[in-house]
Amino acid sequence: MVYLIVFVLIYLLITIYLSYLGYRRTVTVSDYLLAGRQMHPVVMAMGYVSTAISTSAIIGFGGISGVYGLGLIWLAFLNIFVGIWVAYVLFGKRTRKMGKALDAHTFPELLGRRYDSRFIQGFSGLVILFFMPMYAAAVLIGISRFVEVYLEVPFATALLGFSLISACYVLWGGLKGVLYTSVFQGTIMIVVMIILGVSTYMLGGGILEAHSALASLTSVVPDALRTAGHQGFASMPVPGSPIWWYVITTMIMGVGIGVLGQPQLSVRFMTVKSDQELHRSIPFAAFFYVSITGVAFTVGALTNVIFYTHYGKLAIDVAQGNIDKIIPLFVDAFFPQWFVALFLVTLMAAAMSTNSGQFHALGTSLSRDFFEQALLRGRSLAETTVVTRIGIVFGIVATLFLGFVLPQSIVAIATAFFFGLCGATFIPAYLFGLYWRRGTKAGAKASMLCGFVVSLLWMLFFHEQESKALGLCKALFGRDSLTGLPLSMIDPQIIALPIGFVVFVVVSLLTAPIREETVRKAFRHI
Amino acid sequence: MLGIADLGILLGYLFTALAFLLCLFYGVMKWKKGYDEKDGDYREEIKWEREEIELIERLP
Numbered sequence: 001m002v003y004l005i006v007f008v009l010i011y012l013l014i015t016i017y018l019s020y021l022g023y024r025r026t027v028t029v030s031d032y033l034l035a036g037r038q039m040h041p042v043v044m045a046m047g048y049v050s051t052a053i054s055t056s057a058i059i060g061f062g063g064i065s066g067v068y069g070l071g072l073i074w075l076a077f078l079n080i081f082v083g084i085w086v087a088y089v090l091f092g093k094r095t096r097k098m099g100k101a102l103d104a105h106t107f108p109e110l111l112g113r114r115y116d117s118r119f120i121q122g123f124s125g126l127v128i129l130f131f132m133p134m135y136a137a138a139v140l141i142g143i144s145r146f147v148e149v150y151l152e153v154p155f156a157t158a159l160l161g162f163s164l165i166s167a168c169y170v171l172w173g174g175l176k177g178v179l180y181t182s183v184f185q186g187t188i189m190i191v192v193m194i195i196l197g198v199s200t201y202m203l204g205g206g207i208l209e210a211h212s213a214l215a216s217l218t219s220v221v222p223d224a225l226r227t228a229g230h231q232g233f234a235s236m237p238v239p240g241s242p243i244w245w246y247v248i249t250t251m252i253m254g255v256g257i258g259v260l261g262q263p264q265l266s267v268r269f270m271t272v273k274s275d276q277e278l279h280r281s282i283p284f285a286a287f288f289y290v291s292i293t294g295v296a297f298t299v300g301a302l303t304n305v306i307f308y309t310h311y312g313k314l315a316i317d318v319a320q321g322n323i324d325k326i327i328p329l330f331v332d333a334f335f336p337q338w339f340v341a342l343f344l345v346t347l348m349a350a351a352m353s354t355n356s357g358q359f360h361a362l363g364t365s366l367s368r369d370f371f372e373q374a375l376l377r378g379r380s381l382a383e384t385t386v387v388t389r390i391g392i393v394f395g396i397v398a399t400l401f402l403g404f405v406l407p408q409s410i411v412a413i414a415t416a417f418f419f420g421l422c423g424a425t426f427i428p429a430y431l432f433g434l435y436w437r438r439g440t441k442a443g444a445k446a447s448m449l450c451g452f453v454v455s456l457l458w459m460l461f462f463h464e465q466e467s468k469a470l471g472l473c474k475a476l477f478g479r480d481s482l483t484g485l486p487l488s489m490i491d492p493q494i495i496a497l498p499i500g501f502v503v504f505v506v507v508s509l510l511t512a513p514i515r516e517e518t519v520r521k522a523f524r525h526i
Numbered sequence: 527m528l529g530i531a532d533l534g535i536l537l538g539y540l541f542t543a544l545a546f547l548l549c550l551f552y553g554v555m556k557w558k559k560g561y562d563e564k565d566g567d568y569r570e571e572i573k574w575e576r577e578e579i580e581l582i583e584r585l586p
Binding site for chain 2: 041069070071073074076077080081084085089093099100101103105207208209210211212214215231232234235236271273274275276277278279280281282283284285286287290294360363364367368384385388392
């Protein structure tokens with residue numbers, strides 16, 4: 001307990017100081033000019049990665065690999081290849097240039113101005129406003145599960161407690177000057193995750209021994225998982241089996257591809273001053289990303305070896321079926337108290353750095369994107385400040401509510417839901433907006449609405465994971481899904497994203513181009 | 527290899543390593559590129575930065 005209090009206090013004090021320092025340095029334009037107009041590549045990389053990675057990756061997806069095995073490493077591949085290389089090189093550079101040319105400051109604003117459409121900006125803002133709390137709740141549940149295990153308090157108490165800390169941080173200046181804090185938070189995450197990875201292999205007797213022991217656990221995989229396609233923790237699931245579709249399309253591709261449509265990440269490219277900053281940041285961002293997610297996904301699977309050796313049970317049995325408790329129970333049981341306290345601080349860092357980006361996006365989505373553009377038709381009022389706060393408070397309350405009502409084992413699922421929904425809704429209009437001058441306003445609107453509606457319909461009536469939980473399909477048609485395997489296991493994004501691309505191209509070719517002046521302005525620096 | 531027999535898992539680790547190397551080499555190769563400024567870019571950037579600061583000011 002002493003370790004915990006000391007570490008948390010040190011962490012909070014440093015975070016508050018760095019927030020103040022970062023804020024003070026950004027309040028005047030002259031400060032900005034004096035700063036030399038270059039951001040250190042490590043700063044950019046840390047900021048991006050600490051916003052992208054949250055407790056969800058460590059607790060949620062670490063737990064998922066504890067159940068489905070090392071196959072989750074493919075998500076680490078997509079994290080680096082799509083989440084860093086594609087995001088920076090194919091999306092980031094043009095986002096930066098177009099963002100400056102169009103004077104865009106939020107992701108919905110970039111899309112809205114690119115297509116000369118207030119509807120697009122307002123609609124994008126509303127999607128973020130109403131669905132981002134699901135992701136924010138996943139982040140809070142992730143850390144609350146750890147607090148529940150570590151301090152042995154009820155989950156509701158842990159959730160309420162950390163939500164209060166997070167709300168205080170966000171409402172008392174935590175969204176300002178996030179640059180330095182995210183570097184600090186990112187550093188803690190990387191160091192602790194590397195220690196976690198090395199220690200886990202040491203607990204398993206070494207790399208070879210741990211992997212061999214993991215492979216030998218194939219014989220004790222529960223029958224229910226085995227019949228669904230599980231072939232052991234050191235093997236991929238049977239191709240085409242229900243588990244294969246679930247792991248590949250929802251857990252790996254849902255998040256791995258959906259990251260490109262994440263508003264709180266895309267907006268970071270607009271704050272960069274030159275392509276050079278992006279180029280230099282790429283290796284660092286890739287290293288940070290793989291150090292955290294690669295370790296989390298590998299350790300998640302290896303927990304089975306350690307739990308089985310000591311308790312004669314698999315990780316999911318020790319966690320009594322709650323996937324989100326696998327990593328917390330593992331760290332709490334096998335690591336010294338000082339490390340457990342440090343791990344909690346790491347989760348705080350991961351949660352708070354992601355929450356900053358999420359609540360920033362929530363606030364600006366309501367005030368700048370929906371209120372100013374869609375309702376006031378472009379006018380800016382002094383009341384916008386109040387509306388921003390209303391958006392953030394709404395986000396916090398909605399997040400807390402979801403945190404209480406969402407079921408167990410939800411962290412990775414809720415994250416994949418939000419990433420998938422954003423991916424299907426935004427990626428076609430975003431990608432074509434950056435590369436295809438002929439794309440039209442109608443094409444963008446149609447693809448966004450299609451991606452959004454198809455995703456929701458697929459969740460309500462076809463994708464069994466959500467349709468079963470939501471119950472509407474059962475109420476209307478008397479069964480959990482309108483389709484059978486494998487369609488009922490395929491993630492909504494996999495269906496909705498290609499439809500969105502096709503709709504964008506077809507509608508664009510059939511409708512009038514955007515004003516020449518808008519297109520010329522958008523592509524001015526490209 | 528390394529105690530893992532499944533090709534799918536090994537390829538996953540291999541591709542992760544290759545993706546990291548791609549990022550590493552890309553960053554190193556382009557280390558000095560991309561600093562060119564265009565006419566008006568500087569003024570535009572100041573305008574953008576002013577607005578960004580106003581946006582930050584509106585946050586709690």
